[in-house]
Amino acid sequence: MDNWSALFDGQTRYVLDINDSTVKADVLRFRGREALSEPFRWDIEFTSLHANIPPEQVLMKYASLRMRGGKNVHGMVTRLEWLSTSRDQSHYRLTLSSRLTLLGYTRQCAVFQNLSVPEVVEQVLRKHGLEGPDFEFRLERTYPARELITQWRETDLQFIQRILSEVGIYWRTEMDDVHGLDTCILADSQLDYQFDVQLPYSEPSGLFDGAADSVWDVRTWHNIATGTVATRDYNYRTATTPMDATVSVRSDAVTTGAHYRYTAPYRDAGDDTSPEPETESGAFYARIHHERELSRSARIHLFSNTGHLTPGQVLEPQGDVITALKEGVILTLVTFRGARDSRLHVSVWGVPYTERYCFRPAEIPRPLIPGTLPARIESREKNDIYAHLDEQGRYRVRLDFDRDATDPGYGYLWLRMAKPTAGETSGWHTPLTDGTEVAIAYSNGDIDLPYIACALYDSEHPDHVTRDNHTRNVLRTPANNKLRMEDRRGEEHIKLATEYGKSQLNSGHMVDSQGQRRGTGAELRTDEHGVIRAGKGLFVSADAQPKAQGEALDRDAALKEIDRLNQQLQQLEIAAEKAQALKADVDSQIQMFAQRLKPLNEALLMTAPEGMALTSGEDMQLAATKNVAVNAGGDISAGVTGNLTALAGEKLGLFARSGQLSLKSGEGAIDVQAQNASLRLFAEKKLTLSSASDISFAGKKRITLIGGGSYLRLEAGKVEYGTTASYMRKVKRTMAASASAKPAEAVSLPPPATMREFNPETLTPWVTPVYAKSCLKEKGCTDAGTAEEPVDNFGQMTIFAQPVEDDCCGYGHQHEHADDEVVQHAQSAKKRKPDAGGANAPAPAQATAAPLALGAATGVMTQVWGEWSLTGVLGAARGIPYVGAMMSALYVPSAGEGSDRVPGRDEFWYEEELRQKALTGAKATTRVRFFWRQDEQGNMRVYGVHTGEGTPYEGVRTANMVWNSENNRYEFTPAHGADGPLITWTPERPEGSDLPSHTGSDIRPIDQATILVTPIPDGKDEYTTPPFPVPEERDLNDYILVFPADSGIKPIYVYLKDDARNVPGEATGNGVKLSGDKPWLDMSVTNSGEGAPIPSQIADKLRGQKFNSFDDFRETIWNEIGRHPELTKDFTTVNKDRIEDGLAPWVPKEGQYIGPNSIVKKFAIHHVVPIKDGGGVYDMDNLRIVTPKLHDEIHYRR
Structure with missing residues (x-):
C-alpha cells in the first residue's frame, strides 16, 4: 500500500504510464466503457510538456491507467489526438483499448475445418500473438468440432464475437497487475461469474456521498419475454430423422408466445427435456436463445463511486434494497467518468442474477452470401482423370478466396452437388474431375451451408458448344463418352458413342469427325464384340414403314412368305415319299412356324422384301441343336472354289422330283463307297456305264451280270454263264491257254469314326464324360465311388508349397528379403525355348520349383509331397501357400492299353472339349475333388470326396493355360480379382534350378501319409469333425488346367489353398x-x-x-x-x-x-x-x- 500511495502526490488521483515512451502525461479527465463480450475502451485527456508528441512514441504502446482508489486499467494505445497547445503545456487525448481491439484491424475471408468454436477462437488469438497468459477458457461444456466455420468479410474481432455468440460463450476482461496486461476470460456458465462483490446501497445527501464506496439511485425495467423457443433444421445426412426441439426455461419473467427458429444450423435434435442438452444440438440452441430472451426481460441501472466494479461481477447491494436487487445483479456494462478536479462517477447496467439461466451475449447474425462463389473441384491427385468422391457422391473443392495452404483434396468439406433430377435409385450425375470450375451457393445465404450449384466453363476448360456448332446439343464425359443431338434442319442426327472400341449408335444424317456426310439412316458399330440380345424374340426387317407408322412387330409379309414355302415343301415331301426317297422333316418346320415364328417366341426372324445376303471374309457357320431347314421358291445354288462337304451322322438323301440329278467331276475322280453296307444303282429306263478309257469291275468274292434272264457269274476258280435260248459268239479268233487268275485290286477302307453317342431326347451323352474316376469302376461306367479309396485309384497326386508369408494383417510390411534366385530363374527361363513335358517324360529326382512373374505378387512353388512325372516347374500367386496337382489315371503312361486300370477313352473328356469349356467359362464333370482343411491340431491336411452325378460338387472350373512368350511359360490369369497370373507352368527347369533355395520364411511341410477319398453322406451330421470333414462351397477352390493342343501336355487338375483373409x-x-x-x-x-x-x-x-x-x-x-x-x-x-x-x-x-x-x-x-x-x-x-x-x-x- 505504501508503494501504491507513492504513485500519487497529495493532489493527484489518476496516473497514466506509457511503456517504452518518453512522454510524461498528466491526466486531465477520462471516460471508460467496459462490457461483457466487448473490448474495453478508455478515452483519456492529458497534458504534457511535450509540445509535439510523435505518434510512434505513443501508438501501439502498452499503457496503464492507475487510480488512487485501486483500479488499474492495462491496455494498448490505439489512438492519439492533439487538442491544443499553450505556452506552458500541450493538451492531448488518447484511447486506451483492450488488446483484442487490434483484431478489428484485420479483415479477411477464411475457412476453418473440423475445429470446435473454442479451437477456432484460440487459433485466431494466437495468430495475433496472444499466448497462454493472455486468454483463458473456463468452459463447463465440451464443444464438438464442426465440419465448417467460415469467416466472410469480417474483421477477426467481429468473427470471434459472432461465433462465440452463436454458442452462448461470453467473455470478460481481468487485469494482470503483475505483468501490466489485460487478460481475456471466456466462459459459458454462471460458475465463472465473480461473486462476493458487496457494496452498501446508500442514497447520497445532495451531491455528497461521504467518500464511502456505495451504490445508489436504482432503476429497473421489466418486459414481457417469449415463453417457448422451438427449433427445426434439416440434415441431408439423416434425411428422415426428426430435427425438432422445443425448450422453455423456467424463470420468474412474465412470458407469452413462442419463437420458432427454422434452419438453425445443427446436426442432431438433442434431448429437449434435459436441462443440459447435448452441446450444439437443436435443444441446445433453443435453450441458448431462450436464455437470451429471458436476459432481456429485466434490466437494472445503478450509480456508484467505486472503481473496482467490472462486467462479469455479481454485485450484491447491502441494506434496504428492492426485490430486483436481493439476489444480486450481474454487471453487463460499466462506464466510468472522472477528472483531475472531480471524483469518479460510475454507471452500472446489469440483469438480475438467477441460477436458472446464464447471461448470453446478443446473437450476431452470420454474414450472407446471396449469390455464388467461384471454386474448383479438387482431388488428392493433381490432374486426376477420375472424380474424387466419397461414399455419398460428394466432392471436395478449393474456394478461390481461400489463401491458406492445405493438402490437395482437403481444402474444403465434402459438398453435395445440385443436379437436374434425383431419386431413391434414379437421378443424373456426371462426375466432375480435378480442376473443373464450379459455383458454390449457400442455403439461405448461410456461409456455413454450402453446396455446388453448377459447373462452369472457363478459359482453361472451354465450352464444347459455341457459335461454331451452335445447332448441336452435346453431353460428353472426360473419356469422350458422348450423346450428341444435331438440330440443323435437314441434317438432324443423334450419336451415342464411347471411345472404347469406337462403339457407336448413329441415326439420321451421319457425319464423320470433320462434319462430312458419311451416310443416312441408322448405324450400330463397334471395333470390339457386338451383341444384340432379346429374351422374348428378335425381329429384323428391311420392310418399309414410312414415317414410323404401323405396328412395330408387323411381320405379316415375312410370315406369309414362310407359310407359302412350307406348303410347297409339303408337296415335295409327298413326291419324295412316293419315290421312296428319304423324307424331309417338314413337320418340324411347320411346328417351328406355329410355335416360334408366328408368335415370335424366343426366336430370331429376319426378312427383306427384295433380297438378303450373308458374307464373311473367312468362315460362316450355321448350327442348330435340332434342324436346319433351307427352303426356296426357286433355286438354291451352292458354289465353292474349294471343297464342298456334306456330312450326316445317319442318312443323306438327294431327290429331284421332275428334273435331272447330276453328279459330275471336271477333273478329279468320283469315289462312291458304302463302307459297311451295299451300294445300289437303279434306273427305270436305261442305265449306262461308259468310259473313254477302261472300265474295271472287281468283286472280292464274285461278280454276277444278269440281263433278260441270261447271266454271267465270275468267282474264284469258276466262270459260269447261262441262258434259256441261244448263245451266240461273234469273234475273229478264239484262243485257249493254261489256267490264270488276276487278283482284285485291294481297297483299304478306314475304320468307322468314333463319335460320342448322345441321347436324342435329352441331347446329353449316354455316358457322362468325366475328367477322373476311380479305377475300380468298370469300363463304360462313370458313376461316383461309394467307399473309401486312396488317391492312387484316381491318378498321380503331387503337392507343392511356397514360403510362408505374414498372414496376419494383409498390409503393412512383410519379410524384406530380395528373392534374387527367383529373378535369376525367371531370366534364365526366358532364354530357352519351350520343350513340352509329355506323358513319357521322366520324373525329376529332386524337388522342383518355378518362378512366377518378376513382381511382388508372385512366388515359387516347391514339391513337398508325392511323385510328379512332368518335366517342368509350377508357380502360383503369393496368396496361395499350397497347390495340389493330379493327373488323371487316363494319362498315366505306365498303364498301357489293355490294362484293367485304363477305362475306355470315350468315358473321359476330350481335350478339345475341355479347351472349348475353358473359353466359355463352363465347368467339367469329375468324380473326385480335393480340398484343404486344418485338423484338430492345426495341421494342414488334404481331403478328397467322391462327387456324384447331379450333386453341386461334380462340376470343376476349366481354365486354358496361355503361352507367354515374354516369360517363356504357360499362364492362367482369372478374368477378375487378380493382379497377375494365378497359376504358371514353365515347361522345363531353368538352368541351375534343380533345387532353388528360398529367402523368407520356411516352407510348411505336409505330414500326411496318404490321401483318402470318401463319399459325401446324405446327412452331414455324420461328419462333423476330422479326419473326414464335409466340404463347404468355399472349401472347393480348384481348376482343370488345359494346355494348347501342340504343347503335348495333358490337362492337369489343381486345387488351391486359399488365404483365410480372402474368405467371407x-x-x-x-x-x-x-x-x-x-x-x-x-x-x-x-x-x-x-x-x-x-x-x-x-x-x-x-x-x-x-x-x-x-x-x-x-x-x-x-x-x-x-x-x-x-x-x-x-x-x-x-x-x-x-x-x-x-x-x-x-x-x-x-x-x-x-x-x-x-x-x-x-x-x-x-x-x-x-x-x-x-x-x-x-x-x-x-x-x-x-x-x-x-x-x-x-x-x-x-
Missing part, C-alpha cells in the same frame, strides 16, 4: 470398454505389449455384419471409428480424414517401422492368435491396433 466371414467379439484419461491409441499402448483393443462401441456396431474379405472388414473398422468423436478427438485433421475414408491413421515417428527397403508409417490391425494357428479372422476380441514397429517386433523379433 461374420464379425464377432465384444471389444473392450475404454477407461482413463490417456488417449486411446497412445504410444504407451500401441507401441508395446499387445497393442490397443477394439473399443466396445465399435464392436457393438459391427458385430453380426458379414464381410467379403478382411480388407473390407478393416476398412469398415476405421470408418466406424471415424464416426465416434470421443475416439478421434486426439487425432490431427489429416488423420481424421484418413479414418473417415477407411484408412489407417499415421503413427508418430517413434512407432514407425524403418526397414532396409521401406518405411511403414500407419497403424496395423494385428491378430493376437495368428490366422494360421486358428485365430479368428473376424473376431474383434482377437484384434489389436499396433504400431508398425510393434507389429514387426511381434512377428519377427520376439
